[in-house]
Amino acid sequence: MTTTSATAQTRDWALCLADLGWHVFPLRPGTKTPALHGHRTCPGTGICADEHQGWEQRATTHLTRVRTCWSSGGYNIAIATGPSGLLVVDCDQPGHEHRMPDRWATLGIRTGTEVLGRVSYM
Ligand SMILES: [Zn+2]
Structure with a gap:
């Protein structure tokens, strides 16, 4: 029997959801808080170099980005319902x-x- 770590299971779920076309973004472990900096703490670098990118802009279906993110930590998974075309x-x-x-x-x-x-x- 193969044991899969919780991080690997969560990563696989994030990949599955993104593969369905649902735009996912990471939440801090055990919370409903996006694992991203906010407007007040924006460093203005990287993806935010031109303008702050919040969770809605950073939510993605890009499988490589999803794999990289969820392989690096035990993030919860959130779905940006609007870009995903979902009604909740x-x-x-x-x-x-x-x-x-x-x-x-x-x-x-x-x-x-x-x-x-x-x-x-x-
Ligand atoms: Zn920013």
Whole structure:
């Protein structure tokens, strides 16, 4: 039996997603935070030499770049849904940092699942 490291498994998943045409970018291990510098800490070098490149601009389907990135560390995988042409439906309750939009809250809807149930009848 072959044992595959967690880093290799995550790299392989990132490659699989990129091969599907989904634009991936790395997250800091154990977080939902992009593993990239922000505007305030941009060094203005490399890919950011002309203008800061954030996670949306750096998300990629380029398999060599994906392999290099995920081989170098235990990053989580994020998908840039817009460039990937994906529509995401979040079916849980909004967390403490978010709230249900008024147009749904006024109807007594509390979760994404309830929104999905409501729009399926529209
Ligand atoms: Zn930058």
